[in-house]
Amino acid sequence: MAQHNHTSQPVKKVHANHHSMKxxxxxxxLSLMLTALAFAAVIYLPEQKxxxxxxxxxxxxxxxxxQLYVWMHLKDKGHLFPVMGIFTGVxxxxxxxxxxxxxx
Amino acid sequence: MNHADHGVLPAEPEKATLEGRNKILGFWLFLGGETVLFGSLFATYLALRTQYVNGPAPHEIFQIELIALATFILLTSSLTSVFAIIGMHRQNFKMMLFWFWITVILGFAFLGLEIFEFVHYYHEGHTLSSSAYGSAFYTLVGFHGGHVLFGVLWISLLLIKNRKGLTVVNAPKFYVASLYWHFIDVVWVFIFTVVYLMGILGGQGGA
Known part of the structure; x- marks a missing residue:
C-alpha cells in the first residue's frame, strides 16, 4: 500500500495542469471558427476564386x-519521432x- | 511492480510500458503512411477534377448545408475522443467509456449522412463509373468513409472487450484508437476544403 501513496501524488498534479480540458x-x-471562415469565403466571395x-x-x-499538435499531443514532450514520421508523409x-x- | 494487479495506474498509463510507447510510435509511422495514401488519392482527384464529361458537375450536386453538418459532426466526435483520453488520464474509467461511446455514435451519424449523400448522387447520375471525376471522387471520399467505418468498429470492439477497467495493457490500445480518430478528422478537413468547397466554387481549381 506504500505504493498507493507513492503513485497518487503525480496523478493529482497531472489532472491539475497537463490534462485540463481548456x-x-x-x-x-478555433477549429469551428476556421471551418466557418472557409465556408463563409465560399458562400460570400464566389467570384474571387x-x-x-x-x-x-x-x-x-x-x-x-x-489538431495534430493539441489533440494528437504532438506538442508534448517525447514526440520527435512521431513528428518526423508524419511530416515525412506530408x-x-x-x-x-x-x-x-x-x-x- | 505490476500496476495492473494493484488497481493503481501510473499517471500516463498508455506510456507506462515499453510496449505501449512502441505501439504509439509505430502508430505514428503508420499515420505517416496513411498520409501518403490519402495524399496520392488527393493528387489523383486534383488531376481529374474537371473530367466529369456529361455527368453532373461538382457544383451542381454538392449541398453545402449537408457538408457543413457532416463537418460539424466529425469535428465534435474528435473533441469527444479527446474527452475520453482526458478521462483515461484522470483514471476515470466511466468518463472514458462514456465519451468513447459518444464518439462512436457521432461516427455512425457521419456515416449515415455520407450514405444518404452517395445515394442522392447516384440518382443524379454521379457514380463511380460515370466519369474519371466520379471514380476519383468516390475513391477518395469512399476511402475516408471506409476509415470512419473501420474506426467506429474498432473503437466499439475495444469498448466491448475492455469493460472491466483500465490497465497498462489496454490503455495504449485506447490511446492509439483516439489518435486514429483524430487523424480521420484531419483528413476530412482537407476533403471538405479541396473536394467540396473547391467543387462548389466551380471548375478550375489550383493557381
Missing part, C-alpha cells in the same frame, strides 16, 4: 496543425500534389 475546448472553438482557393487551403492547414504528399496540379 486547451482542447479552445482548439475545438484567386483569393478564396489559397485562403481556404491555408485555413485547412492551420486547422490540421492545431513532404511526399506535397510532392504528389504539386505534380498532379502542374505536370499531369
Amino acid at each position: 486547451p482542447h475546448i479552445v482548439s475545438f472553438i 484567386g483569393f478564396v482557393y489559397p485562403y481556404i487551403v491555408f485555413l485547412g492547414i492551420v486547422q490540421a496543425l492545431v 513532404i511526399i504528399v506535397f510532392t504528389c500534389i504539386v505534380m498532379a496540379l502542374y505536370w499531369v
